[in-house]
Amino acid sequence: MKIKKIFFIFFLSFFILENSYSIEPDIFVQSTVNRASAILSKNISKSEKINELKLIAKETVDIKGVGFYSLGNARKNLNDEQKKTYIQLFENYFLKSFSSRLSEYTNPEIDVKSKEKLNSNYTIVNSILIGTSERPEVKIDWRIYTKDPNNPLIRDLIIEGLSLARTQKEEFSSILNSNNGDINKLFKVLEEFSRN
């Protein structure tokens, strides 16, 4: 009887623990945009803002996943060494591009509206970037990777129905196609972008 009780308590506490750490994708997105918004509203230099935004991106974006997605079928032809090089180059490129895009906005106000669970791996979170006199209201959807519900990660931003990851994938594909599929050319372009 005692063993049964202990087992029951153990099972119950495990269940509670498991659920208490699971983060809802919409709450995750709202908290991420609030953090980014707080940085963008700070009275600090642009380069300081970029550095702080990079830290948030490292924590909340599945950079490795986005990197392999952007590579398309070419990822299947990479050896381990090339994969390692690519991921490092991609991370530098992504962080620079992502933080530079975001740093142009001052005090962006984003409201999370709803979410749609596609399957156990993905949830789409729908939000609105509130319009100002400078720009119209913009619909932003977030593709959240939820394979590990305790650690949801952003995989794509879909602005007015246009996927940034898909655009990036086609951009990489264009570079590979115009260089006979030579991955080293893409490496060089990524490296140059990050350096400039």
Next chain:
Amino acid sequence: MFKNFVIILATLFLLMSNVNAGSDGDLVLKKNQPAEIKDCFEKINRATFAFNQALDGIIFKPVASAYRVLPSPVKTGVSNSLNNLTNVITIPNNILQGEFKKAGINSGRFIINTTIGILGFIDVAQYLGFPEYEKEDYGQSLATMGVGPGCYVVLPVLGPSTVRDASASIINFAGGDAWYNVTVNNDTRYFSDFDYYASKLTSGVDFRAKNFNAIENLEKNSIDFYASVKSLYLQDRQQKILNVNKIIETQNDGDWEEIDSQ
């Protein structure tokens, strides 16, 4: 001219009734997948793209920059008026696509906004609770009839398009655009050629102004700006043809499922 338009309309109707039997949403989706659309004239396209960028730098960017400082109500009013004018192309295309209810709604929108809304300056229909306006054109109608996009092309001044969409826009000049008919095609007392070309130029400036920061940002952060613009244009076009604004309806999730990083 009206006769020409009726002939084109009737031909398209016939085409539609024949093609629809064999075409469904999935086929239209597949045919218009951005990755499936070939860039057959890439070298010429890239050269035209460079020309358009130069033109943008000389004309559209500075003018759009000045236009942006106008008071918001003026910009919204101009944008509303230009949008209202596009109804005269949208309505016949609603009919061609078999969307008669939308054709009725858009006709109501056009009449209300042109009269009470003072030549479309105020979007009264929106205040009255009309559904969100979706532009349609002859390229979209051909796509819903099952006509494939053909190759991707970049037109001088006008920008990205496909062979299908560029060819379909000829219908506008053959009677399919009532605004062109009353300004350029026919010698009316009230409008002149200038009104048509001024409206088109203002449309370009309005688009550039609305997307001013987004375009600058994209150019600055792209490793291949031409490929980025092409991808965004084709994604947008695919969604407009299917009348959806959700990426999950146009993107194959299998692309993502293969990526396992956790």
